[in-house]
Amino acid sequence: MAAVHTVSDSRNDSSVTTSAAAPAAPVGVVVGSSPVRLWGMSSTERLHRIFRRSGLEIAEGAAPAGRAQVLFRADYVFDEPLAKDLIKQPGTVLTDAETGQAVAAHVPPDLAGEVVAMLNAGGAVPESLAARLRVGTPGEISSSYNNQLRKKETPYLLRLTAETLPAIEKRMFSGSYKGVTDLVTKYVWPTPARHVTKWCAIAGLTPNFVTTVSALCVAAAFYLFWTGHFLPGLFFAWMMTFLDTVDGKLARVTLTSSPWGNVFDHGIDLVHPPFWYWAWIVGLAAVGMSLENTALILSIVVIGYVAQRIQEGIFLALFKIEIHIWRPFDSFFRLITARRNPNLLLLTGFSLVGRPDLGMVAVAWWTVLSFLIHCVQIVQALAAKRRGPITSWLSA
Template sequence: MTSVTPNIVLIRSSPIALWGIDSQERLRRAFKRAGIAVTGQSAGGGVAGTEQPTLLIRADHVYEESVIRALIRNPSHLLVTDAGVPVAAHIAPGGDIDAAAALLQSEATVASGALPAGLSTVVDPAALASTYNHALRKRARPYVLPLTPETVPAIEHRMFHGAYKGVTDFVTKYVWPVPAMAVTRWCARLSISPNMVTTVSFLCVLAAMSLFWHGQFLAGLAAAWMMCFLDTVDGKLARVTLTSTKFGDVFDHGIDLLHPPFWYYAWFVGQGAVIGGSGQDALQTAALWIIIAGYVLGRGQEGLFIWLYRIEIHTWRPIDSWFRLITARRNPNLFILTIAALIDRPAEGFLAVAAWTIVSFLFHCWRIAQAGWQRMMGHRPCSWLTEPLVTPEAWRTERRGGSGLRGSGVP
């Protein structure tokens, strides 16, 4: 590990753009996000033996951000593709930068045998960077891919799906990807920023709330689903173009966190229900408080699990990740309300959301209790997504009672 910021030098540039950004600019943004400015464009010419670490990197390849960050942290490492072609070198102080640059300029595969001074270890992306992305709650093999006109569609597809959260609701996971990728590409080509998309999303929040309030449920649902769709697009656009900002993150997540209770209250009012009334009004009022309390307590459960066990409740075991698909959060609740509105039963849909909120809350209470019991037994709960990726053969062996890869007696 190094505490000295390396000098970044790009070599073998490429004019090919991904998501409207050429590879040199993409690398500059990636290093800037890691806190380092790119200071050079080419290597060579009397720089061997410098006392500052130097990171040479080919700009005719595409690198996942986790690989970039891992490269910065690991001096004396030569990064090769899965095919063994050298693409980046973090050269320790005093190393031979000219020889390392010549190695990167070649297309020959390389082993650990004879490396230039300043390099001692040859690694591929999977050996260098983690397969677990905590922010996106997913496991995936980190990539380094050659950039050619022929590979652009496949690379953009991989980058987009690599920006997708692995643990989320069923609408976001299965319905949005195809249209969201098309809209994300369109926004990137037109230089539409993620914050612009988030602003339109916020306007949809206000439109949906107003329409629900006035009992125009189907029109309100159209605005609500548009907001949910754009909420997917803005995050993916920020990740694939490396343009996320602290303001954008607060703006986006602030809207996500605050708007659902306002929608539920507007739906309650739109039915003509009155707090403090009797009969049907009393039933709807109870449903309103259950939904809002369930939303707040559900967020509290998630925060409690992180505080207790340092992992998200939805990433503990596979059953938790599966239940996240349908748990009583915004999109699954909107799905219930949409079915109810289509059959002209908005009040019954509201009661169904309340019932599902109770089920979801009790499920997570059960999981928190199980995690506490596991810790009492001396086993610290850890995310199944941090476990090694296994082959289908190894998984079948484990299922037959062989290797015990899951590492937990809890499902």
């Protein structure tokens, strides 16, 4: 591992002068290097992306004098939440829980040189530094609960070598997955999505490009459903759900998520299902399989979809957590509740036996039942709130 040396800047540079009341922000420094590339980028580039996303100035050579430094070894892979938590904790050294080696630190300027030497040496924290700095493992420095991804797990810290790269990328991909989601996304898509995500990363495809292709699949499915070509339409519908998994994972593993990308992706997710149901019912008429209560069925699936989204919003507003992460049952029911992918399973199953009309009837009944179950969940949470705050079982 190539050493990084911290030197003093003797120039009279007013740009680094700070007041006593407002110390200068720390700078991000990568210690050493690694020849191994993960998800199409070097470890140094990945750390620089974390620095930029955390609002840190990047010091690629000598760090500015008088500035605290956030130091990360390039031969380790840091989960972004772990890195960001360390950035928020001045006077802290992060160690590998398995080896005891110091791998990162957030230190004041007077200790930076000594800490850089320690990180380059690749050893444990000496007593002289341990007495002046807080020393902790990932589980001690960072929370094990990720609210954004609805799951509980210790942030990863992994030694980067050519031999460990496949396992690291698998772990990183797993870490980008939501813990509470539908059964197709949770059990069917992970392995193929990981390979496609890796291909996209190496090819330089952006998450927004993948989302754009996903949007084209939405349009293709709508047209095919509208014209009664249900099985070809389902192919594009499932392709859309697959790419909907890939774009988010690509953004997380390559640290390229953006506010616009989030709006673009989730906006498509939110809007398109009712249009598919409408097109499906129109398509039934086009192939002579009109439903007896067309208006009623369409109203149930569309209004029911909107109503369930409103229920989720009400639960979040009342209890400050998502309805699907309150209790183990709620997380289980998220696997099968009447959202897009479970509904597509019903439509696919009935279409394969030549009864796409009964598939839509099944979706309508399942929508009603899911709505009623969510009503019960809200009532139960209101009763439970009288005994104390509502918290997620995943954060316990």
